[in-house]
Amino acid sequence: MNISFGILGLTLLVALLFCLRGVRTATTLEQWSVGGRGFGTAFVFLLLAGEIYTTFTFLGGSGWAYGKGAPAFYIISYGTVAYIMSYWLLPAIWKRGHAWKVLSQPEFFTRAYDSPLLGKIVAIVGIIALIPYLVLQLRGLGIIVSEVSEGAVSTTIAIWIGAVSTVVYVVLAGIKGSALNAALKDILVLIAVVGLGIALPYHHFGGIGPMFDKIIAAKPGFLTLPETGQSSSWFVSTVLLTALGYYMWPHTFGSLFSAKNSNAFRRNAALLPIYQLILLFVFFVGFAALLVVPGLTGADVDLSLLRIVRATYGPWVLGFVGAAGMLTALVPGSMIMMSAATMLARLFKPAPVPYTHDANSNAIPKISNNSDLTLARWLVPVVAAVAVFFTFQGGATLVSLLLMGYSMVTQLFPSMIAVLTGSRMSAAGAIAGIVVGEATVSALTVSKATLAVMLPSWPHGVTDLNVGVVALGLNLLAMFVVNAVVGGGTMQAQFVPTRSASS
Amino acid sequence: MSSYSGDATPIFRRHHWIALVPAIALVFSPYFANRIEPRIAGMPFMLGWIVFWVIMTAVLMGIILRIDRQQNANDSDE
Numbered sequence: 001m002n003i004s005f006g007i008l009g010l011t012l013l014v015a016l017l018f019c020l021r022g023v024r025t026a027t028t029l030e031q032w033s034v035g036g037r038g039f040g041t042a043f044v045f046l047l048l049a050g051e052i053y054t055t056f057t058f059l060g061g062s063g064w065a066y067g068k069g070a071p072a073f074y075i076i077s078y079g080t081v082a083y084i085m086s087y088w089l090l091p092a093i094w095k096r097g098h099a100w101k102v103l104s105q106p107e108f109f110t111r112a113y114d115s116p117l118l119g120k121i122v123a124i125v126g127i128i129a130l131i132p133y134l135v136l137q138l139r140g141l142g143i144i145v146s147e148v149s150e151g152a153v154s155t156t157i158a159i160w161i162g163a164v165s166t167v168v169y170v171v172l173a174g175i176k177g178s179a180l181n182a183a184l185k186d187i188l189v190l191i192a193v194v195g196l197g198i199a200l201p202y203h204h205f206g207g208i209g210p211m212f213d214k215i216i217a218a219k220p221g222f223l224t225l226p227e228t229g230q231s232s233s234w235f236v237s238t239v240l241l242t243a244l245g246y247y248m249w250p251h252t253f254g255s256l257f258s259a260k261n262s263n264a265f266r267r268n269a270a271l272l273p274i275y276q277l278i279l280l281f282v283f284f285v286g287f288a289a290l291l292v293v294p295g296l297t298g299a300d301v302d303l304s305l306l307r308i309v310r311a312t313y314g315p316w317v318l319g320f321v322g323a324a325g326m327l328t329a330l331v332p333g334s335m336i337m338m339s340a341a342t343m344l345a346r347l348f349k350p351a352p353v354p355y356t357h358d359a360n361s362n363a364i365p366k367i368s369n370n371s372d373l374t375l376a377r378w379l380v381p382v383v384a385a386v387a388v389f390f391t392f393q394g395g396a397t398l399v400s401l402l403l404m405g406y407s408m409v410t411q412l413f414p415s416m417i418a419v420l421t422g423s424r425m426s427a428a429g430a431i432a433g434i435v436v437g438e439a440t441v442s443a444l445t446v447s448k449a450t451l452a453v454m455l456p457s458w459p460h461g462v463t464d465l466n467v468g469v470v471a472l473g474l475n476l477l478a479m480f481v482v483n484a485v486v487g488g489g490t491m492q493a494q495f496v497p498t499r500s501a502s503s
Numbered sequence: 504m505s506s507y508s509g510d511a512t513p514i515f516r517r518h519h520w521i522a523l524v525p526a527i528a529l530v531f532s533p534y535f536a537n538r539i540e541p542r543i544a545g546m547p548f549m550l551g552w553i554v555f556w557v558i559m560t561a562v563l564m565g566i567i568l569r570i571d572r573q574q575n576a577n578d579s580d581e
Binding site: 080084087211223236243 | 525
């Protein structure tokens with residue numbers, strides 16, 4: 001047993017102790033999954049940042065810089081674009097979710113379109129999209145533990161330990177456990193990444209500038225986008241598509257409802273971009289690793305961060321970095337499990353009528369009861385087991401599964417915007433759009449089609465576009481065609497009573 | 504009182520158009536900045552460009568928030 005592995009174990013223990021603080025209050029499904037809707041700016045910030053900076057950011061961000069160079073820059077851009085949108089998007093979502101007393105994305109769609117069928121479709125889409133995301137966290141965890149313990153603990157055992165710990169703390173504490181651990185995680189990640197991002201270039205090359213000089217000399221063209229492939233039009237379309245999908249992930253969407261009021265989101269729209277700059281330091285680590293520990297290819301580029309730390313520093317630093325990385329897997333992993341379990345529970349056992357009206361026509365919530373929570377808790381290990389199964393199954397298909405997940409949640413965006421703008425989109429239109437969009441995503445993913453293959457004679461500006469553009473286009477087309485055929489819906493009328501009460 | 508009283512509706516106001524500037528700068532960054540020189544703080548130009556606009560996003564969104572708060576305080580009759 002080495003020092004670095006000891007640090008890892010200690011951190012896991014602290015994380016589990018932290019979650020015990022949430023146990024007492026987690027008595028209803030509402031307390032468990034959205035903290036009784038009482039979180040202020042700081043907690044909402046931690047939760048949003050906590051779910052957003054995952055093991056993909058930590059290992060994948062440095063891996064992309066290491067393996068791909070300039071195309072990795074898209075990761076900073078799309079997050080920031082999503083934060084700009086969030087200033088208008090999140091308060092609008094929150095306000096409706098709050099008025100309707102919904103806990104999850106499917107419930108939101110059910111209420112908005114007055115269509116339980118649409119809610120079920122959204123739930124199924126969400127669960128399918130979340131599984132590969134959870135698999136990614138577990139696999140990242142396996143990589144970290146086996147690298148840090150220098151092979152003493154196998155990836156298999158690491159994945160099991162990680163999955164079981166996450167299940168325990170999600171079942172006991174719910175979202176409060178995640179928020180506290182998000183705080184611990186963010187402090188560790190901030191120190192680890194900023195520290196490494198500055199220290200490694202200075203240690204090996206005498207500065208950031210000299211490091212880039214070396215890369216420019218060794219790999220010309222690596223730090224600009226290529227003419228074809230991941231070119232400028234790929235960059236623009238990918239930034240746009242992923243920014244639209246950013247808040248459509250069910251676990252992110254669900255955690256919005258933990259906010260006390262919508263002001264938290266607007267303040268975060270100004271704070272989160274700065275936080276996003278953590279990625280810059282992640283890139284510096286990846287670029288340094290390219291010169292110090294060259295030769296990693298394929299999926300192994302994700303090891304670059306841990307490899308350069310191991311090659312440069314002693315076991316204390318490796319343990320600390322590993323602990324930070326472990327939390328980047330556990331915290332988002334717990335949010336994903338909770339979200340998937342809440343959605344599954346609601347799928348089997350729909351919520352009762354969400355509110356009645358008092359004399360002033362204000363919405364009065366019908367609070368969910370304990371049996372809902374019990375069901376959701378029982379479903380957490382089920383979700384975890386499915387994810388562990390796929391973690392041991394898949395190999396090279398993991399990245400394509402993740403991209404598929406992202407493309408899938410992005411398909412929910414048009415019908416979400418239709419709700420927020422108060423358009424009279426019908427449930428049939430929304431269902432048609434989502435179904436056509438998801439079918440296109442699945443077909444494109446399975447066939448591994450790209451526009452360059454489908455349209456060989458077209459210019460690169462078109463064929464390099466992210467294929468998600470096709471799915472989103474067909475989605476919109478189906479939505480408007482079906483809506484025109486069946487006529488407008490009634491969803492706006494639903495929101496009017498609560499809205500008029502406020503003015 | 505409604506369930507979300509005291510919370511100003513984020514209707515789109517004229518000064519909100521400021522937010523389009525960093526959004527366009529970031530989405531279309533390759534068309535403005537897909538090159539290495541001039542270097543910014545040692546970074547290739549494209550990375551420096553993106554970092555600059557991320558910082559500007561925080562500044563501009565902070566300004567938008569501040570103006571909204573002042574206007575809400577003025578408009579508020581609750």
